Amino acid sequence: MTLKLEIGYEQLLHLFRQLPPKQKRQFLKDIEKEALGADNQVDFVQEPSADYAKTDMEMAASLLLDDYLHDEELTAFTALDAEPFHETR
Secondary structure, three states, X not given: OOOOOOOOHHHHHHXXXXXXXXXXXXXXXXXXXXXXXXXXXXXXXXXXXXXXXXXXXXXXHHHHHHHHXXXXXXXXXXXXXXXXXXXXX
């Protein structure tokens, strides 16, 4: 028996945003494996560019934005965003 689930992009994104951070990371890893897997025969693998880390940070920030704005456990600390991170003497 095969179950075919038809879900729109926005619905999928909404469900993804409800996952805890650990499951979000695992989901992204699984999607990457699926996209680059042998079944899909991707012709090339991109080499990391000079701004690879920046791109990762931007993607992570965009994925966690909804949590950061609405998760009560995180929003309590937004008042500290303007505070300097390192102590000065």
